[in-house]
Amino acid sequence: MHQEKFSKSTRTNKQVALHTDVVVVGGGLAGVCAAIASARSGAKVVLVQDRPVLGGNASSEVRLWALGATSHMGNNNRWSREGGLIDEIMLENLRANKEGNPLIFDAILLDKVVAETNITMLLNTAAYSVTKESANRIESVNAFCSQNSTYYSIFAPIFTDCSGDGIVAFNAGAAFRIGSEDKYEFNELLAPEKANSDLLGHSLFFYSKDAGTPVEYKAPAFAYSQDEIDAIPRSKNIGAKDSGCKFWWLEFGGILDTVHDTEEIKWELWKIVYGIWDYIKNSGKYEDVENLTLEWVGTVPGKRESRRFEGEYMITQHDIVEQKRFDDAISYGGWAIDLHPAEGVYSEKPACSQYHSKGVYQIPYRCFLSRDIENLYLGGRIISATHMAFGSTRVMITCAHGGQAIGEAAAMCAKLNVKPKALLAPKLMSELQNRLNGLGHGLAGIPLTKSDVLLKAEIQASSTLALAEFSQQDDWLSLAQSAAQLLPFTAGLAPTFTVQLSAQEATTLTCQLRVSIKPENYTPDLICKTIELDLHAGEQTVSLDFSEVELITQYGFVIFLANDKVQVRTSAQRVTGTMSVFNKVHKAVSNNGKQIAPPNSGVEEFEFWTPERRPMGQNIAMQITPALQSFAVSNLTNGHLRPWLGSNAWVADLSDKAPTLTLSWPEKQTLAGLRLYFDTDSDHALETVLMVHPEKRIPFCVSRYSIKLEDGTVLMTEGDNYQTLNTIYFKQTISTDKLIIELSHPAENVPASVFDIEVF
Template identity: 45%
Template structure:
């Protein structure tokens, strides 16, 4: 028994903490920043004002995390984010392929709690900042659950709060709303009619029940469904993220009027459900109930802070390369009308670039504060560019960048601005790539520290045997495969069958920009004369490539023609279709219905697992794209070439060996291998057929000379790090592959340090 006598006043307790880096905000960006910095040796405090991590991806909001893969709906091949963001998505697939948002919470919390050097403060909100000149020195925060104040001092600070709480309180320069079109010459800059900010959304989940369920709407539910101009799009099967367009609030202050926006969104949600349940237009909804409605809105846009580079539309559409490129995006420039669900405009205006674009480090720190790093949707970007960079997997990737940047700043006693200089930023780019963060059109310098490499075998493509299945050429289809500079394609023989005699055109297409997968040039064409019935037909092209690049062998659409398929799927090759993904586009071709400063081009999309297909074929001379030397080139994805080693299909004990002429001191080995970087791996709701993608190496051993360093079973990650307790001296490292998830393995690199 404790008895507390009356007193004049009482105070809540205060805890004092110190860190190398304080990260405010525990969405995907903040979590990735905290994990990266802690893994690079910093003491980190992560402050999150919610009971769970993940922000808009958490069970509180339940939006699926996505990024450059754009639901596999654009031309960004092998573009899923790597590093820690990729690790999170792969771990979620392994534990939670069904897409349960509560399980995604668990994945994130588990990562944070097991990370050495990371102190996590949940339910804790920053409310005050102290500075000395242009440096933040400490923050004050409060947790109403344990009634405790926290005063946290740090050398560096990272704002990942979404609304920019740290930057705002510290007086950093920021922007809200959209720039005028003439400020940055952005033709997508919206006018007043469209509106200058994106709104919030609240999602809801439904489920089927065994019997009828009545619904009595609350008094505040929307009464007239026709107030929503797009109400005819509503169906009983739409729920969760499908209803992203139930959005509102872009005309309001999206920070200080968030509660008003929330109540309006609840009004909309319950009005929509009332319409579905009680209008009589959806009889199948009689046995349905609403299982969950968000209690807090998912917020898209508020403050954007200003760094030394303001990312703009041209950076994205023109895919401008920056000397300090540290990350990339690939989602469309996705702008929404400010009036949201009540607008007569479409729910979004989306325009894609022809490939991924890079994001400079100069956009990831405040230009008015010396020790404030920016990540997530706070980065230095125009409203238009923000429309692409705001999506969560891109934000997570940016989080890792600033976390590793903070570690380098501490090691070398640099400010973020100094780290951004050309003579310093290379160290950050190399550190990111050593940890599996792919940067388009950049590569890791000498990943194996001067080693030579040999392998038990190398895959060479001679034939993909038919499996008895056929694919109708009902839409344009293309085989995506690489060719080296100075090379021509060999004769490629396919099996086709037709109901009538006809000509079938097969075009040889390529991308003007190296590294893109948008076929905007035609190099040659082969016309096949098809006879009725089944037969073999040879493709020959009179063309030689001037550079390393990927090609499209594009078949015209012919309803009466089918192509034979194979069971074999190869890393770095795929079949794509000139088709539509309605989640991210309205047509099979990007069409600009006005002068928006964007390109028009065809979309060529892969199919999702397990619907991916590959044509059966035979080549006149072997295609040797998968050589062991690929693992030394420092390129971590298929880009212009496959860039991976794969063993021969009949090699039952595949291994690859890195050798040095003199003994090397080894501290860390990072294996980067294939885990289907084209797979979007949306975090919630959609669900996925596999817990591990087929090419992944699931069981392997690493040997240093004759000493077993590690045996890994049930692996499901593309980046596998092995940190040694003590440095080890060896003259060779051998990777022994014992099992994959069912398909041919592919190794991109062994990064040695």
């Protein structure tokens, strides 16, 4: 028994002082990836999260789907899904949770963090102030946990603010901005004539379900009436069968203070949400709603925008649209510049306006460095960006990707005992970029530097795919919308393509070979050659002779322009680094088949050519003469971990029943392990909630392989791989002059492939 007598003075709560290498404040996806990255690189980390779960806007408390550069596969950013830690997390979620249950995603994030012994996680703990050693240096963060009545003072040499509102940076005195710059400060033509305080607002989601029996609903007294809901301009968007983040447009608060007025904004959104459910159930305007019940309403609004902090560089609209290259690039983005009216649901304007670039863009390290506080990293949506650029950089998977980058950087700083700005030195920046790429980060255009041990090896394959055809199946694809086969070409003359067509009547079909003006992009904005085919009624085999076209090494599009009287034969084969794409409308990302830029906006006009989601999206059956030689074993050492300019993958021939890679050295090497980089289709968007994915594992990914010595000794066997990056540590170091990697094809119509190998 514990008993205390009356105290005339006030009592104080328990106080704990923690000393660590890195403090990460904020447990959204950016903070989670920052903390894990630092911990895996050897730093001791304290992760401070003010909520009971991790994930921020992706958690079960908010339930917004997490996305980034793939943008629902509705833009021209092919193979752009963010790599590294967030890729690992998303693939884990696909395997365990392809149905998109947000509670399971919570558990996956918690699992990932608690698995790291270097992380001390403080949930339900809110950072509220900092102490400073000097004007430009933080000494500690102070936090309070309401669940255990404990105050924490957490000391470290490096701090990472992923809190969303920038509580650490704000309390430390760092310079910040709220609202939009005028168009003249950075010559951003999308920006308003005059600077303003308008922001993107908060959203609050709800889930409904069919109870199987009639369910009555009586709205709470605080809910808006049906007449009040009917008067909201956005009410015309209400769909009775929609649920969760399909209602992302239930937005409010951009005209208020999105930091200090958040509770008021939440109440307004509650009034709207409960009123909308009353409107759906009881207005009589919707059919088949009798059995619907309100299953869940968010208690925490999803916040889009508040403070943006000033860093060593501020990324702008130009950097995104023009895809500017940076020597200190450590992350990338690809979501559209996505602007919402500040009035939210009360605005007569469209719920959002999205302006895409023609491809992904780089984000430099300097955007993550506080200009003012020497030991502070900025993470998540508070990084140094103009309001226009923020419209793209703010989305969760982009934030997570940057989170891993600054987590890795923080661990480097802690180990080297240097300040974050020291990593701007070219040698240290190259080391940081290489460490990130070694972990599968996927910085396009910045190859992984290969080890001397690997470069000494001769790599031989049991077979290599020469892509001579996509064999046809019985299925036909209507050309009611324009379709194309996207293929990796090597420098030289283009091939001839033979395809099977079926026409309802005599007609003319226009076919083209196109490439991108910027070779690294996947926007087919340069027509190399056009062929007009006069078709007769019925099935016929035709050839598309592009052989006089001189190509460089880049991706190209064999295009069949829309003709609803024609079908083309499809193939069941799927091959790494190839896909079919379509000039189609994708309303979820303001894609109407073509981006129409506002006048004098600095935004380009171009067509969208986007894939269908599996199980759709079959390749177009064709014969290719000469065969494409784009899948050579030499790709395994070029340092590129995904398609970029070329396939960058070794692909086995499907007829090879036992695909094998053999690494041979002229003399014995001492090896501790190796890394293999597999194809988990970085084009496929892996939305965390609401979307139901067609498979638990990506069909291109090698699931079964083994590593052996020349004498048959098995070093390891894997029978259930579904991850991109496989790091294998041998039970003990080995001395050998030969390693053999035996793989299995993922499926009978999908050949085995590997992007990269590294040994250590």
